[in-house]
Amino acid sequence: MRHIGGTGLRPAAPAGGEGGAVGTYHGGVTASKRVLLAKPRGYCAGVDRAVQTVEEALKLYGAPIYVRKEIVHNKHVVSTLQAKGAIFVEENAEVPEGAIVVFSAHGVAPEVHEQAKGRNLRAIDATCPLVTKVHQEARRFAADDYDILLIGHEGHEEVIGTTGEAPAHIQLVDGPDGVDKVTVRDPSKVVWLSQTTLSVDETLETVARLKRRLPLLMSPPSDDICYATSNRQDAVKAMAPNCDLVLVVGSQNSSNSQRLREVAVDAGASAGYLIDYASEIQDSWLEGATTVGVTSGASVPDELVMEVLDFLAARDFTDVAEVTTAQEKLVFSLPQELKRDMKAQATARAAEVAKTLS
Numbered sequence: 001m002r003h004i005g006g007t008g009l010r011p012a013a014p015a016g017g018e019g020g021a022v023g024t025y026h027g028g029v030t031a032s033k034r035v036l037l038a039k040p041r042g043y044c045a046g047v048d049r050a051v052q053t054v055e056e057a058l059k060l061y062g063a064p065i066y067v068r069k070e071i072v073h074n075k076h077v078v079s080t081l082q083a084k085g086a087i088f089v090e091e092n093a094e095v096p097e098g099a100i101v102v103f104s105a106h107g108v109a110p111e112v113h114e115q116a117k118g119r120n121l122r123a124i125d126a127t128c129p130l131v132t133k134v135h136q137e138a139r140r141f142a143a144d145d146y147d148i149l150l151i152g153h154e155g156h157e158e159v160i161g162t163t164g165e166a167p168a169h170i171q172l173v174d175g176p177d178g179v180d181k182v183t184v185r186d187p188s189k190v191v192w193l194s195q196t197t198l199s200v201d202e203t204l205e206t207v208a209r210l211k212r213r214l215p216l217l218m219s220p221p222s223d224d225i226c227y228a229t230s231n232r233q234d235a236v237k238a239m240a241p242n243c244d245l246v247l248v249v250g251s252q253n254s255s256n257s258q259r260l261r262e263v264a265v266d267a268g269a270s271a272g273y274l275i276d277y278a279s280e281i282q283d284s285w286l287e288g289a290t291t292v293g294v295t296s297g298a299s300v301p302d303e304l305v306m307e308v309l310d311f312l313a314a315r316d317f318t319d320v321a322e323v324t325t326a327q328e329k330l331v332f333s334l335p336q337e338l339k340r341d342m343k344a345q346a347t348a349r350a351a352e353v354a355k356t357l358s
């Protein structure tokens with residue numbers, strides 16, 4: 001049987017971000033086999049909202065519900081929603097005219113909303129509010145005629161969506177090596193923004209390099225890398241130095257999951273692996289290991305992490321201790337357009353019941 005205990009955390013100085021840091025693991029490595037389990041891990045508020053949006057839309061309107069792009073970057077979540085009646089498409093053009101389409105948590109460019117209107121689609125926008133915040137910043141700085149340096153990964157859906165807000169003003173900086181290619185019109189009127197799911201440390205390095213080239217570079221009004229990304233990286237940094245290897249549950253196309261694997265190795269784990277399912281763990285990875293770290297990306301349901309713990313327990317890694325560095329309480333409400341229809345349905349049902357009883 002799996003037992004999850006604490007780590008005997010020694011209080012650490014509070015850090016910023018949602019919930020703040022509450023402790024750091026300082027325990028020594030023992031000979032027995034054990035698992036350090038990062039907390040926070042898994043679902044963030046934006047993913048929870050996006051997945052719930054599709055589930056509620058299926059309940060309210062019935063299947064099929066069309067979803068443009070993967071609602072979140074996780075294989076398991078996508079296949080579970082497919083089984084319930086969601087149809088995932090790449091573009092609005094694949095959605096039948098007049099049907100309902102949900103836009104993913106990563107956000108879309110304004111032209112995607114226009115296309116939806118052109119096809120008479122009923123769009124429900126599940127863009128994470130923290131991505132919407134970056135879109136708003138992009139629009140505001142573009143309206144003030146700033147050059148905007150968007151730090152992010154080329155081709156990522158979030159970057160495509162944000163760039164679409166002001167394509168004439170935004171240029172992509174894909175990590176520290178992209179800094180030398182930057183050209184601006186007026187070095188005194190430049191701001192940097194970023195994708196929400198980047199490595200905090202690598203982004204700091206990119207910004208430092210940009211500032212060496214452009215000393216008057218402005219920073220965004222508040223952090224664009226979201227609380228969930230930073231908190232999950234902090235937890236991995238706390239546990240990785242004590243781990244022989246770190247298993248990150250997440251899909252290959254999940255930016256924040258990929259970053260967790262990199263952060264684990266940079267922070268001192270001897271190895272890091274990104275896996276969708278426990279069945280992908282190779283026994284050779286565990287040879288000679290006494291401490292295995294486990295975490296998961298922001299789009300990963302915790303049931304997949306529990307399956308990893310079961311896999312490890314079957315190989316004598318039965319002692320599981322959580323390494324907690326922050327408490328998260330953030331919750332986002334469902335998209336307005338969906339809430340409005342849910343309320344209308346509830347009112348209609350109540351009226352029907354009242355009529356039956358009268």
Ligand code: SF4
Nearest residue numbers: 044046047128196226
């Ligand atoms: S990772 Fe951050 S930005 Fe992305 S959905 Fe979650 S909370 Fe929103």
